[in-house]
Amino acid sequence: MPHHHAARRGTSSMAAILAGKARLIPVLQVDNADHAEPLLTALESAGIAAIEVTLRTPAALEVIRRMSRAASSATVGAGTLTRPEQFAQIRDAGAGFAVSPALTPTLAEAAHAVGLPYVPGVATPSEVLRARELGFHELKFFPADLMGGTGWLRHMLPLYPDVSFCPTGGISDRNIGSFLELANVFAAGGVYLAPAKLIEAARWEEIRQGATQSVAVAAPFQ
Ligand code: 3PG
Numbered sequence: 001m002p003h004h005h006a007a008r009r010g011t012s013s014m015a016a017i018l019a020g021k022a023r024l025i026p027v028l029q030v031d032n033a034d035h036a037e038p039l040l041t042a043l044e045s046a047g048i049a050a051i052e053v054t055l056r057t058p059a060a061l062e063v064i065r066r067m068s069r070a071a072s073s074a075t076v077g078a079g080t081l082t083r084p085e086q087f088a089q090i091r092d093a094g095a096g097f098a099v100s101p102a103l104t105p106t107l108a109e110a111a112h113a114v115g116l117p118y119v120p121g122v123a124t125p126s127e128v129l130r131a132r133e134l135g136f137h138e139l140k141f142f143p144a145d146l147m148g149g150t151g152w153l154r155h156m157l158p159l160y161p162d163v164s165f166c167p168t169g170g171i172s173d174r175n176i177g178s179f180l181e182l183a184n185v186f187a188a189g190g191v192y193l194a195p196a197k198l199i200e201a202a203r204w205e206e207i208r209q210g211a212t213q214s215v216a217v218a219a220p221f222q
Helices: 003-010 014-018 033-045 060-070 085-093 105-114 125-133 149-159 176-180 196-200 204-221
Strands: 024-028 050-054 075-079 138-141 164-167 188-190
Touching: 014 050, 024 075, 024 204, 033 060, 033 204, 050 060, 060 075, 060 085, 075 085, 085 105, 125 149, 149 164, 149 176, 164 188, 176 188, 176 204, 196 204
Parallel strands: 024 050, 024 188, 050 075, 138 164
Antiparallel strands: none
């Protein structure tokens, strides 16, 4: 195993990765691997501490490799994992955490095998329970806007006080405070922190300014 993974082994949760930092996770779709470094720099200088590169483009693994090599303050993770073999691939690329839109026993086994912090997606009380039984306590609530938003999260708190959530789907500066103020929300994620159109057009200064503004909007809810 490459040396740089060793230092990361102590970080076992997203709560540890985000401790004392902005609880915002940009969900990135990057088509061009040469965008890795300038995009990373824009987000790091905005105060972003965790970055999710989705495996939705052929360039994604190379972007994770280049971002995690260049990262100074942010942890670079991988998103949209839907196949078990992807866990070893993202670990080898240097990812510090993994996110999925859903969970199966096969994915759970692969996640445990690589040992990275893993945030599988759920949208119902049964899925929360199944995820907890499989050993996961930090879950992605997706799509948050369509599946009940803050009301759903409030219902989960008394049932599963040991589970916390990262809502994604429809998050924006307008509604993020209503999520982050909930006791069972550890972070919120979204493409709004770095829209794919701005990435594609290499508009790094706009991305930096937007993310800086979003970090400021979320700051009162730390
Ligand atoms: C995700 O995979 O988390 C979503 O694509 C993020 O949702 P959004 O596009 O509404 O931010």
